[in-house]
Amino acid sequence: MAPGVGDGPGSSTGPEGSPEPPERRDGEAYIRFQEGSRLLDSGNSHAAVVALERARDLEPEKGSIREALARAYFRSRRVEAARAEFEKVLELDPVNDYAHFGLGMCLLRKGDRAGARGHLKMATIMRPDDEAYQEALRQASA
8 A cells, every 4th residue: 555644653444444453553563673673683774664664653652663763774874864763762761771872873973972972971871881882982082
């Protein structure tokens, strides 16, 4: 079916146009999340975006879906879209160390070293043994 009116969160319908039960949407979101995660892990970030956007549209308040989508956007060089998703993850879960790291990396890529440092420091404080976090903080501080 082509995209159009009614596409988006809560617009799924079952047989004969009846509203789709919430458990069906949850199951579909999980299937799309798993598919997107598998594609992301295999290096196919562009295809992962498609699956993960569908999962996000079905379950917009799931931080795990949004974090995976942010990663897929970042790997696809869609930095502004990644930034928006990482920001939403932090709205949902302010102590998500990876979201702070991802947002810091987006800001660093856009040249906002000061903004990047704040988020990268937070990620490093939360996970002091993570080498990737420490290296990113060093880059932002250079």
